[in-house]
Amino acid sequence: xxxxxxxxxxxxGLVTIVTASCSDSTKDSxxxxxxxxxxxxxxxxxxxxxxxxxxxxxxxxVLIRAAVFESSIAHARGWRVMFTSEGTHEGLLPQTATxxxxxxLLPNGSGDDRPxxxxxHPTTGIATACAPSRQKVxxxxxxxxxxxxxxxxxxxxxxxEGLGIDGFGPHPYMVGDSLGHSMLDIVRAIEDxxxxxxxxxxxxxxxxxxxxxxxxAGQLAVSYAPxxxxxxxxxxxxxxxxxxxxxxxHTTVTGALLGGFLGGSWSKWFPDTNGSVPLDEGFxxxxxxxxxxxxxxxxIATACSVGEPSVIPLWGQIQTALDAGTFWRRNPGTDAxxxxxxxxxxxxxxxxxxxxxxxVGAADDIVSPAAVAATEARYRDNGTDVTMKTFxxxxxxxxxxxxxxxxxxxxxxxxx
Numbered sequence: 497x498x499x500x501x502x503x504x505x506x507x508x509g510l511v512t513i514v515t516a517s518c519s520d521s522t523k524d525s526x527x528x529x530x531x532x533x534x535x536x537x538x539x540x541x542x543x544x545x546x547x548x549x550x551x552x553x554x555x556x557x558v559l560i561r562a563a564v565f566e567s568s569i570a571h572a573r574g575w576r577v578m579f580t581s582e583g584t585h586e587g588l589l590p591q592t593a594t595x596x597x598x599x600x601l602l603p604n605g606s607g608d609d610r611p612x613x614x615x616x617h618p619t620t621g622i623a624t625a626c627a628p629s630r631q632k633v634x635x636x637x638x639x640x641x642x643x644x645x646x647x648x649x650x651x652x653x654x655x656x657e658g659l660g661i662d663g664f665g666p667h668p669y670m671v672g673d674s675l676g677h678s679m680l681d682i683v684r685a686i687e688d689x690x691x692x693x694x695x696x697x698x699x700x701x702x703x704x705x706x707x708x709x710x711x712x713a714g715q716l717a718v719s720y721a722p723x724x725x726x727x728x729x730x731x732x733x734x735x736x737x738x739x740x741x742x743x744x745x746h747t748t749v750t751g752a753l754l755g756g757f758l759g760g761s762w763s764k765w766f767p768d769t770n771g772s773v774p775l776d777e778g779f780x781x782x783x784x785x786x787x788x789x790x791x792x793x794x795x796i797a798t799a800c801s802v803g804e805p806s807v808i809p810l811w812g813q814i815q816t817a818l819d820a821g822t823f824w825r826r827n828p829g830t831d832a833x834x835x836x837x838x839x840x841x842x843x844x845x846x847x848x849x850x851x852x853x854x855x856v857g858a859a860d861d862i863v864s865p866a867a868v869a870a871t872e873a874r875y876r877d878n879g880t881d882v883t884m885k886t887f888x889x890x891x892x893x894x895x896x897x898x899x900x901x902x903x904x905x906x907x908x909x910x911x912x
Contacts, residue, residue, distance in 0.1 A: 531551065531553050531558070533558075533559040533560060533561065533562065533688050534549075534560065534561040534562070535561075535562050535563075535690060536561075536562065536563035536564060537564055537690070538563075538564055539563060539564055539565050539566065540563045542630065544563075545561065545563050545576055545578070545597075546578075546597065546630070546660060546661050546662065548595065548661055548662075548663065548664075549561065549578070549595070552580060552593060552595055553580050553593065554580075554593050555580065555593065556580050556581050556582040556593055556677065556681045556684070557579065557580065557581070557680070557681040557682075557683075557684025557685055557721070558579060558580045558684075558685060558688075559577060559578075559579050559685040559686075559687070559688040559689065560578040560579055560580065560595065561577070561578040562575050562576070562577045562578070562600075562688075562689050562690075563575065563576050564576075565599070565634055567601060567635055568633050568635055568636055569601055569635055569638075569641050569642050569645050569651075570642065570645075571603060571604045571605075571645060571646065572601045572602060572603060572604065572635075572641075572645045572651075573601070573602045573604060573691075574599060574600070574601055574602075574634070574635055575599065575600045575601075575602070575689055576597065576598075576599055576629050576634065577597065577598055577599065577600050577682065577685055577686075577689065578595060578596070578597050578660075578661075579595075579596060579597075579598070579681055579682060579684075579685035580593040580594070580595060580596070580681065580685075581593065581594055581595075581596045581654075581657060581677045581678055581681040581682075582594070582677045582681070582720075583596075583657045583668075583674050583677060584657065584668045584671045584673055584674035584677075584765065594657055594664065595661055595664060596654060596655060596656070596657055596659075596660065596661075596678055596681070596682070597627060597629050597654075597655045597659070597660035597661060598628075598629055598652065598653050598654035598655050598660075598678075598682045599628070599629050599634050599635055599652070599653050600650065600651070600652050600653075600682070600686055600689055600692070601635060601638075601641060601645060601650065601651040601652075601653075602650055602689070602691060602692055603645050603646075603648055603649070603650070607648060607693060608693045609693065609694075609695040610648055610649065610650045610692075610693055610694055610695060611648075611649055611650070611694075611695055611697040611698070611699065611727070611911055612649065612650045612651075612652055612683050612686060612694050612695070612697070612698045612699070613640075613644050613649045613650070613651050613652070613698075613699050613700075613701060613907060614651075614652045614653070614654070614679045614680075614682060614683055614698060614699070614700050614701075614710075614713065615638050615639065615641075615651060615652070615653040615701060615702055615706065616654075616675065616679060616700065616701070616702025616703070616705070616706025616707065616708070616709030616710045616713075617637065617638075617653065617655075617656075617702065617703070617705070617706045618702075618703045618704035618705055618706050619669075619704060619705045619754065619757065619801065620659070620800055620801055620802040621659075621667075621757065621799060621800035621801055621802065621807070622658065622659075622665065622666040622667040622669050622757045622760055622761045622797060623659075623665055623666060623667075623797070623798050623799070623800060624658065624659055624660055624661060624662050624663075624664065624665040624666075625800060626659055626667070626800035626801070626802055627655035627656075627659035627660035628653065628655055628659075628802060629653075629655050629660060630655075630660060630803075631802055631803045632803065635651075635653070637802070638651060638653050639701075639703060639732075639896055639900055639903075640701075640900055640903065640904050643904050644904065644907075647904075647908060650686060650692060650694050652682045652683055652686060653682075654678040654679060654681075654682040654709075655678075656674070656675060656678050656709070657674045657675075657677075657678055658761075666760060666761045666764055666765075666797065667761060668761055668762075668765045669705075669757050669758055669760075669761035669762070670705060670708065670735060670738055670758065670761075670838070670841055671765070671841055672708060672711075672712040672715075672841040672842075672843065673712065673716065675705070675708055675709035675712050675713075676709065676711075676712030676713045676714075676715065676716040676720070677716070677720065678709065679700055679702075679709050679710065679712075679713035680698075680713050680716065680717060680720055680721040680724065681721075683698050683721070683724060684721065684723075684724070695725075696723060696724055696725045697725050697727050697911060698717075698724045698725065698726055698727065699726075699727050699728045699729070699730070699907045699910065699911075700713040700714055700726070700728075700729045700730075701729070701730040701731070701732075701903060701907060702730075702731060702732070702734070703731075703732040703733060703734075703896050704732075704733055704734065704735055704862070704863065704892070705735050707731030707732055707733060707734025707735060707736065707854075707863075708731070708734050708735040708736060708738075708843055710729050710730065710731045710734070711729060711731050711734055711736060711843040711844070711848070711852070711871075712843065713726075713729070714726060714729040714848035714849075714850060714852065715843070715845075715846040715847070715848055716846075717848075717849070717850075718849055726848075726849060726850045727850055727907075727910045727911055728850050728851050728852070728853070728906060728907055728910035729848055729850060729851075729852045729853070730852070730853040730854075730855070730903045730906055730907060731843075731852070731853070731854050731855070732855045732856070732895065732896050732899050732900075732903065733855070733856050733857065733860055733862070733863040733868065733892055733895055733896070734843060734854065734863065734868065734871060735863060736842060736843040736844060736854075736863075736867065736868065736870070736871030737842050737843075737867040737868075737870045737871055738838035738839070738841055738842045739828075739829045739830075739835045739838040739839045739842065740829065740866075740867045740870060741754075741829070741862070741863060741864075741867055742754070742755070742827065742828045742829030742830075742834075742835075742838065743827065743829030743830055744829075744864055744867070745861075745862060746824060746827050746828070746829060747818060748818075748861070749811055749814045749815050749818065750862055751862075752796075752814045752817070752818055752823050752824075753796060753801075753807060753810075753811075753814060755784065755785075755793075755823075755824070755828060756792070756793045756795075756796025756797055756799075756814075757796065757797065758784075758828060758834075759779075759780075759781050759784045759785060759793055759797070760781075760793065760794070760796065760797025760798075761797070762779040762834075762837070763779050763780050763781055765779075766778075766779040766837070767779065767780075777833075778833065779833065779834070779837075781793050781794070782825075783825065783826060783834075784824070784825060784826055784828060784834065785823065785824060785825055786817070786821075786822045786823060786824060786825050787825075788817070788822045789817050789822055789823045789824075792810070792813055792814065792817060792823075795810060796810060796814075842871075843871055843874070843875075844871050844874030844875045844878070844880075845874070845878075846878070847875070847878040847879050847880045848875065848880045848882075850881075850910070851881045851882075851883075851906075851910055852875060852880055852881065852882040852883070853882075853883050853884075853885070853902075853903060853906045854868050854871060854872050854882065854883070854884040854885070855868075855884070855885050855886075855887065855895065855899035855902070855903065856868040856884070856885075856886055856887070856890075856895060857886070857887050857889070857890020857891050857892065857894060857895025857898065857899075858886050858887060858888050858889065858890060859889060859890060859891045859895075860890065860891050860892045860895055861891065861892070862891075862892040863892060865886050868884060868886075869884060872884040885899065885902065887899055
């Protein structure tokens with residue numbers, strides 16, 4: 497293990513200050529505590545890597561732990577990273593920093609001042625085990641990773657808040673600020689990864705929920721991470737119009753699956769802590785799902801759509817419940833409080849200070865071209881330089897492969 501930069505930071509987590517009766521008991525309670533990132537130049541076990549640290553830097557974007565893994569991308573050195581992030585501003589946790597994980601791919605060979613492409617992955621689930629970095633091939637589903645590495649980019653891919661580390665879940669699903677913070681803070685943390693040599697130039701791109709992550713990273717970049725220079729944002733079939741997506745998809749298995757993730761997440765993150773809201777009216781399973789589907793919804797909340805997908809055995813049960821009209825109690829796309837918070841977390845309510853490319857497959861029945869067009873219109877109205885492209889024949893998955901070459905050309909063209 498080779499430690500790198502030693503940083504003086506206030507720590508949270510397992511540090512408790514006990515106030516005694518003596519007059520000088522708190523004399524040094526706010527003194528900075530030295531924190532050193534933990535670096536492993538060879539692979540370590542999942543148990544070692546994902547073990548929560550004993551202390552957590554309070555500032556976001558600080559590297560806590562990094563460990564090499566065998567990358568599937570040619571000419572790249574892979575690192576799993578643990579870092580701090582501000583996370584969601586809402587919910588039950590009052591802390592100013594949380595712990596997240598992800599991966600970083602560095603091009604082999606010499607080179608300084610490398611730009612960073614930060615990838616937002618599509619929905620994988622809300623349970624900690626659903627983190628992409630925990631899969632057998634951690635970097636196997638990063639669109640365009642090989643092409644970006646070959647072009648000299650550093651590639652970063654956060655797992656998102658609540659994914660990766662046991663005890664820190666569930667993932668605050670579709671919460672825009674949380675996603676944007678994850679994208680920006682992993683870029684900050686790269687500074688302390690050995691031999692990273694990153695520049696301040698950052699491009700954000702992603703698919704589906706990851707498209708939402710890329711867009712919110714763009715919206716937050718200037719205010720949240722002003723030291724970074726955002727050059728472009730590309731969002732493929734982005735989950736931008738969240739309420740519209742659920743209005744259009746709630747009768748489908750995919751829409752119900754996403755609803756299970758939504759209910760399982762928001763019931764934990766946005767609980768009624770003072771008992772003022774009836775159980776069947778707040779962010780609860782009782783509010784969102786028919787009583788006969790509560791157990792099914794709980795099973796969805798623990799399932800993953802990545803690796804060896806555990807959601808597949810649930811598809812038949814979901815379809816049966818939909819056919820019988822016994823899955824939903826409320827439509828989250830139309831019924832408060834769900835529809836209100838979905839609208840609050842929809843993209844385009846703030847401008848992005850860099851060119852934006854939105855893409856969608858013409859046959860996408862999960863994030864429709866109409867939903868993406870609504871996101872485009874909102875950005876255009878707030879002055880964002882935005883372009884939308886629709887790809888004939890593409891659905892929610894194949895639309896990525898159809899758009900990818902254009903997305904990569906767009907990211908490269910904006911480096912300047």
